[in-house]
Amino acid sequence: MTDRVVTAFAPATVSNVACGFDVLGFPMEAPGDCVTVRFTGASGATALVTIDDIVGDDGRLPRDAERNTASVAARAMLEAAGDRRAVALTIRKGLPLSSGLGGSAASAAAAVVAVDALIGARASIETLVHCALIGEGLGAGGAHPDNIAPAICGGFVLVRHPNPPDIIRLPVPAGLTAVVVHPDIEIETARARALLGTSVPLADAVRQWANLGALVHGLHVSDFDLISRSLEDSIAEPRRAPLVPGLAAIKRAASDAGALGSSLSGSGPSIFALCRDRAIADRVAAAMTAAVQRETGVSSQTYVSSISTRGAHVVTA
Amino acid sequence: MTDRVVTAFAPATVSNVACGFDVLGFPMEAPGDCVTVRFTGASGATALVTIDDIVGDDGRLPRDAERNTASVAARAMLEAAGDRRAVALTIRKGLPLSSGLGGSAASAAAAVVAVDALIGARASIETLVHCALIGEGLGAGGAHPDNIAPAICGGFVLVRHPNPPDIIRLPVPAGLTAVVVHPDIEIETARARALLGTSVPLADAVRQWANLGALVHGLHVSDFDLISRSLEDSIAEPRRAPLVPGLAAIKRAASDAGALGSSLSGSGPSIFALCRDRAIADRVAAAMTAAVQRETGVSSQTYVSSISTRGAHVVTA
Numbered sequence: 001m002t003d004r005v006v007t008a009f010a011p012a013t014v015s016n017v018a019c020g021f022d023v024l025g026f027p028m029e030a031p032g033d034c035v036t037v038r039f040t041g042a043s044g045a046t047a048l049v050t051i052d053d054i055v056g057d058d059g060r061l062p063r064d065a066e067r068n069t070a071s072v073a074a075r076a077m078l079e080a081a082g083d084r085r086a087v088a089l090t091i092r093k094g095l096p097l098s099s100g101l102g103g104s105a106a107s108a109a110a111a112v113v114a115v116d117a118l119i120g121a122r123a124s125i126e127t128l129v130h131c132a133l134i135g136e137g138l139g140a141g142g143a144h145p146d147n148i149a150p151a152i153c154g155g156f157v158l159v160r161h162p163n164p165p166d167i168i169r170l171p172v173p174a175g176l177t178a179v180v181v182h183p184d185i186e187i188e189t190a191r192a193r194a195l196l197g198t199s200v201p202l203a204d205a206v207r208q209w210a211n212l213g214a215l216v217h218g219l220h221v222s223d224f225d226l227i228s229r230s231l232e233d234s235i236a237e238p239r240r241a242p243l244v245p246g247l248a249a250i251k252r253a254a255s256d257a258g259a260l261g262s263s264l265s266g267s268g269p270s271i272f273a274l275c276r277d278r279a280i281a282d283r284v285a286a287a288m289t290a291a292v293q294r295e296t297g298v299s300s301q302t303y304v305s306s307i308s309t310r311g312a313h314v315v316t317a
Numbered sequence: 318m319t320d321r322v323v324t325a326f327a328p329a330t331v332s333n334v335a336c337g338f339d340v341l342g343f344p345m346e347a348p349g350d351c352v353t354v355r356f357t358g359a360s361g362a363t364a365l366v367t368i369d370d371i372v373g374d375d376g377r378l379p380r381d382a383e384r385n386t387a388s389v390a391a392r393a394m395l396e397a398a399g400d401r402r403a404v405a406l407t408i409r410k411g412l413p414l415s416s417g418l419g420g421s422a423a424s425a426a427a428a429v430v431a432v433d434a435l436i437g438a439r440a441s442i443e444t445l446v447h448c449a450l451i452g453e454g455l456g457a458g459g460a461h462p463d464n465i466a467p468a469i470c471g472g473f474v475l476v477r478h479p480n481p482p483d484i485i486r487l488p489v490p491a492g493l494t495a496v497v498v499h500p501d502i503e504i505e506t507a508r509a510r511a512l513l514g515t516s517v518p519l520a521d522a523v524r525q526w527a528n529l530g531a532l533v534h535g536l537h538v539s540d541f542d543l544i545s546r547s548l549e550d551s552i553a554e555p556r557r558a559p560l561v562p563g564l565a566a567i568k569r570a571a572s573d574a575g576a577l578g579s580s581l582s583g584s585g586p587s588i589f590a591l592c593r594d595r596a597i598a599d600r601v602a603a604a605m606t607a608a609v610q611r612e613t614g615v616s617s618q619t620y621v622s623s624i625s626t627r628g629a630h631v632v633t634a
Contacts, residue, residue: 021523021526022523023526023530024530158527160543160546161546166546168543196519199517199519200516200517202515202516202552205526208526209338209340209526209530210340210476210477210478211477212526212529213485213526213530213532214475214477216530217487220533220537226477229478229483230477235519235522
């Protein structure tokens, strides 16, 4: 007999990671979202998912199960497994909305991992990612698993191909520590994407893939200097910089405090930095937090974390 | 006392390597160019280089030392070392002109390595590449060291930044073998570059850097299946395909014979394939040679070689 209630946690994720626009991401240890799933006792001709409750979103996420990232992902998971038992979800948002920390990905990832455990499907990573992607397709207006894949797999993740997902786990050098500062401003992903346009100068694109190739190599050989030189975004960051007042000054503060590099997390407004150890990361976090206050005049939340190597996981069963 | 005559060999190089446009390259063991340098006995206020002879170019390369790739590179090397002794060069072209096999890079690389040995400068890789680049800047109308760097360093080489050069040697999986077929047609590098335009669709660019990141990872972990999936060019090959009649059929012949992947070498017309071992490479070479004959109606030269790990080197001193 399967358990009747399962809760899964999925972490915040930093996507793009400077030179890896749309293809690279990594998860933090925390914060994250939790999704609890239970069998309702009903079953039907098609997968059926309802929402019991959503906590921590100030009432802003859709309660309609047809339109909620987590419930759509949960239904996709049930359908993939051919399971027709009805389930109900409780979603606890630990991530701020529209923060650039992969909030919708975390909800979708937690939902599929929870459903997978509830029904005992033991689905492959590819299936979990695919189902979460169906959920997130609603939230982000597109299907880029650069948050979903690291949220589910853990580790530094490169998505070679979005669908069907071709997911590559890159090594994480010992000591590598992430700082994320989330200023209390909101950016719509769709607006941030529109700023990019649909074409880019070839020279900028060449520079981007040179840096991405170098970053992948740097992660393999734990070359922090090379990682530092590679953490440069010639595509998205220059075009999105106007969305975050004072971005250049905040990045300079990170770099002056010893960060290897920094950039927007996802489409912002959160800003991440990577550091070679925890002590440096703590200094970088303080410097970035102060710079955000000085430059934007708004408050912020700051997180310091190693790169999570496990991703979404069941926390109670 | 330094030797009075030095000859250096520099190999053919495959640049771009499908997903690594302008940033990735590798050298073959052969064919290549040889450059012999000797002191003339003169010296002056500035570096002085003359050309004794050029062999194997059917008289097509400039004899004017101010305009010849090898002599300009040689002079840059003398200047970098602060050496004012006059030298004279003999250039033996083993590479066909405008073949996409890095012919001008090979001449420049052989010249700087020969001069470096002649004057006993023991210059760094970065200096050798920089000086060869000055030479090749003439030949290719631009300064992209994705042929120069592998010709000098050996191995699979990623150029993170062109100038000053930031050069990364990637691992070469055991067994990896290259096939190059050079159809007897000529493509001007400048024309091939014009076909690319100056901007590219963002979606194509994302696909390119996803593949490049995956290829770098695949080389590190010797994952031939991933290397195969990653050897896809969404930028240059589609736009340059019209330059090589029957390219799609030639690529299909390579793939049917067991190649991991294939694409244009540099700006073509040469076509390379990568294979997981020598036996497969020999079959792929036969299949591609037959396909080139069938599709283009012209004859071709075919080369099979492991990835050279030593690059340009002195052959007599």
